[in-house]
Amino acid sequence: MSGTISDIARIAGVAKSTVSRFLNGGSVGEATRQKIEKAIKETGYTPNPFAQSLKAKKTNIIGTIVPRLDSYASSQTLIGIDEQLKKLNYQMLISNTSQSLEREIESIYSFANQKMAGIILLATEITEMHIQAFEDVKVPILLIGQEHQKFHSLIHDDFHAGYELGRYVLEKGYRKIAYLGVTEKDIAVGVKRKQGFKKALEEVQECDVQFYETEFKISAAQTSARKIINDFHPSIFVCATDNIALGVLKAAYSEGLAIPKDIAITGFGGYEVTEIIHPGLTTAKFFYKEAGETAARHMVDLVNERPVEKLTVSHFEIIERESVDINFNHAL
Amino acid sequence: MSGTISDIARIAGVAKSTVSRFLNGGSVGEATRQKIEKAIKETGYTPNPFAQSLKAKKTNIIGTIVPRLDSYASSQTLIGIDEQLKKLNYQMLISNTSQSLEREIESIYSFANQKMAGIILLATEITEMHIQAFEDVKVPILLIGQEHQKFHSLIHDDFHAGYELGRYVLEKGYRKIAYLGVTEKDIAVGVKRKQGFKKALEEVQECDVQFYETEFKISAAQTSARKIINDFHPSIFVCATDNIALGVLKAAYSEGLAIPKDIAITGFGGYEVTEIIHPGLTTAKFFYKEAGETAARHMVDLVNERPVEKLTVSHFEIIERESVDINFNHAL
DNA sequence: CTGAAAGCGCTTACAG
DNA sequence: CTGAAAGCGCTTACAG
Numbered sequence: 001m002s003g004t005i006s007d008i009a010r011i012a013g014v015a016k017s018t019v020s021r022f023l024n025g026g027s028v029g030e031a032t033r034q035k036i037e038k039a040i041k042e043t044g045y046t047p048n049p050f051a052q053s054l055k056a057k058k059t060n061i062i063g064t065i066v067p068r069l070d071s072y073a074s075s076q077t078l079i080g081i082d083e084q085l086k087k088l089n090y091q092m093l094i095s096n097t098s099q100s101l102e103r104e105i106e107s108i109y110s111f112a113n114q115k116m117a118g119i120i121l122l123a124t125e126i127t128e129m130h131i132q133a134f135e136d137v138k139v140p141i142l143l144i145g146q147e148h149q150k151f152h153s154l155i156h157d158d159f160h161a162g163y164e165l166g167r168y169v170l171e172k173g174y175r176k177i178a179y180l181g182v183t184e185k186d187i188a189v190g191v192k193r194k195q196g197f198k199k200a201l202e203e204v205q206e207c208d209v210q211f212y213e214t215e216f217k218i219s220a221a222q223t224s225a226r227k228i229i230n231d232f233h234p235s236i237f238v239c240a241t242d243n244i245a246l247g248v249l250k251a252a253y254s255e256g257l258a259i260p261k262d263i264a265i266t267g268f269g270g271y272e273v274t275e276i277i278h279p280g281l282t283t284a285k286f287f288y289k290e291a292g293e294t295a296a297r298h299m300v301d302l303v304n305e306r307p308v309e310k311l312t313v314s315h316f317e318i319i320e321r322e323s324v325d326i327n328f329n330h331a332l
Numbered sequence: 333m334s335g336t337i338s339d340i341a342r343i344a345g346v347a348k349s350t351v352s353r354f355l356n357g358g359s360v361g362e363a364t365r366q367k368i369e370k371a372i373k374e375t376g377y378t379p380n381p382f383a384q385s386l387k388a389k390k391t392n393i394i395g396t397i398v399p400r401l402d403s404y405a406s407s408q409t410l411i412g413i414d415e416q417l418k419k420l421n422y423q424m425l426i427s428n429t430s431q432s433l434e435r436e437i438e439s440i441y442s443f444a445n446q447k448m449a450g451i452i453l454l455a456t457e458i459t460e461m462h463i464q465a466f467e468d469v470k471v472p473i474l475l476i477g478q479e480h481q482k483f484h485s486l487i488h489d490d491f492h493a494g495y496e497l498g499r500y501v502l503e504k505g506y507r508k509i510a511y512l513g514v515t516e517k518d519i520a521v522g523v524k525r526k527q528g529f530k531k532a533l534e535e536v537q538e539c540d541v542q543f544y545e546t547e548f549k550i551s552a553a554q555t556s557a558r559k560i561i562n563d564f565h566p567s568i569f570v571c572a573t574d575n576i577a578l579g580v581l582k583a584a585y586s587e588g589l590a591i592p593k594d595i596a597i598t599g600f601g602g603y604e605v606t607e608i609i610h611p612g613l614t615t616a617k618f619f620y621k622e623a624g625e626t627a628a629r630h631m632v633d634l635v636n637e638r639p640v641e642k643l644t645v646s647h648f649e650i651i652e653r654e655s656v657d658i659n660f661n662h663a664l
Numbered sequence: 665c666t667g668a669a670a671g672c673g674c675t676t677a678c679a680g
Numbered sequence: 681c682t683g684a685a686a687g688c689g690c691t692t693a694c695a696g
Contacts, residue, residue, distance in 0.1 A: 015683040046445045051673035054382040054688050070407045094426050113378050273605050347667040383689035386672050
């Protein structure tokens with residue numbers, strides 16, 4: 001048992017307040033310091049964080065709200081946040097909402113109640129309820145993945161990733177394209193990536209493009225893809241996420257199509273699995289872990305009332321793999 | 333701002349202790365109850381958890397120590413724990429140790445200091461330091477994934493999974509087998525699975541089996557596999573984890589071998605990716621999420637001093653997919 | 665059923 | 681530099 005501050009005050013023969021001052025880096029006389037240090041060593045004393053927080057009315061814990069734990073993007077982002085926060089002597093507390101927006105709201109209030117120093121939200125959609133909650137709690141807030149002009153946000157460069165990936169696909173000669181996207185409620189994934197892609201389309205004369213919408217799940221994408229393959233016969237699928245691309249891949253296999261010969265596929269994300277599968281998936285890779293680290297740094301700056309830019313944009317990289325035929329052009 | 337218990341006592345015109353009793357489900361008169369409820373509703377009061385914990389000297393938080401966040405097994409287990417704990421009105425706090433045993437030890441002490449009601453460890457290796465720490469902290473402990481006679485543990489049925497998978501492979505007619513395992517420091521993965529597999533071997537007359545050891549990472553397994561393919565020319569790789577199997581898969585591709593025609597592969601785990609890849613991976617599937625749920629229930633039982641069996645064994649299932657040729661026998 | 669009082673382990677002005 | 685005292689927001693015997 002670690003004992004209390006009174007114990008070590010008694011053992012050291014000083015007042016509690018002196019011990020507290022020592023603990024918090026205040027100035028104490030050399031002799032006093034030694035006595036206290038000795039007493040702490042003997043007893044293995046560590047302060048009770050609840051008592052500390054009760055008085056200080058603030059913790060060094062950053063609450064992080066995450067829609068799901070079982071996604072590459074989430075876990076990499078969390079790892080980045082966690083590692084950086086540790087370096088800065090902060091702790092991360094995770095709240096998993098299992099993709100319930102309602103639970104996100106609950107978590108915001110609950111974190112505030114638990115005196116979190118700040119709250120990071122791995123965002124999918126920002127509703128009025130979110131805005132209300134953020135304004136109610138008066139705790140520093142940082143959004144990751146979605147931007148909002150009222151709050152500090154760190155986003156991936158979805159627009160330019162869409163643009164560059166679009167240019168890449170068009171440059172290879174593809175002109176019959178199925179764009180398989182998601183709901184526009186998700187601004188980053190559903191809107192920005194598509195907008196970027198559309199901008200690339202403007203730079204080319206003729207192109208047969210169809211836009212479709214599906215769910216985030218592999219199985220749903222697979223079902224959508226099967227139908228699109230038979231109705232539209234695209235030469236390439238541009239998918240709004242890597243998971244959707246994986247669904248298309250499965251659909252292509254089950255339809256007996258060869259990749260990339262019969263049909264090419266691209267994704268967004270750069271999940272680990274895209275490298276493992278065969279053929280590898282051509283995709284726009286984002287840097288989730290790095291983004292998490294940056295977010296952690298920004299959060300700590302916010303907590304300490306240092307200036308932070310309202311919007312930070314994390315970079316991306318087009319990864320060329322085998323799911324796109326780079327000689328498609330010549331095959332025409 | 334949520335105010336304090338004194339505020340609502342004042343508004344309701346009762347004593348703080350009465351409010352506290354109400355909050356904790358004690359008996360209060362009907363009229364009192366209504367006044368308090370009204371005051372709480374008006375102010376949006378929620379108790380300060382630090383003050384509660386300071387007095388109660390105990391929280392309803394279960395500290396969960398996890399070696400890594402970016403693995404299917406970890407995240408599924410965490411999801412199971414989290415969901416079940418929520419149902420039981422407990423909270424989960426995650427500590428990610430980034431595969432450092434030292435950090436595991438630190439986390440144990442730190443959790444105890446933070447008055448966690450219990451500690452769950454997703455274990456990889458139990459050292460003397462672990463045992464010492466568990467004995468020091470006097471907090472209920474539950475191990476997941478590894479067993480130890482001194483502590484409550486929940487394990488996957490590694491031995492029988494190894495046995496059944498071995499029987500399956502042998503039954504299909506494979507007789508030139510490379511078993512690609514891991515360090516024996518990991519009892520569950522490195523020892524038990526292999527033991528089970530060896531038991532299956534005993535039931536067959538002649539069989540050319542070589543045992544190898546590699547790391548958990550895909551890239552390391554890939555390197556090991558390439559060498560084994562060229563030295564030993566096995567007809568099948570039995571891999572101690574799905575990730576290792578993925579490494580072998582990549583090695584096979586890069587050597588120009590067809591799966592399962594030229595070489596078959598099996599894994600352990602049942603990771604999501606094993607279903608996505610093509611060909612699908614034959615593997616012994618464990619039920620991580622379910623195990624997490626059970627662990628959460630057991631932990632809460634331990635916290636409330638209800639009896640819990642020292643050792644719980646979670647089940648498994650052999651998933652047949654295309655990475656093993658089920659007609660291999662006839663091809664001989 | 666209800667309330668006054670003490671105390672959980674710390675921190676923070678305020679004196680000295 | 682050091683200490684006595686008050687207080688953070690709750691809970692818990694103990695009376696009534």
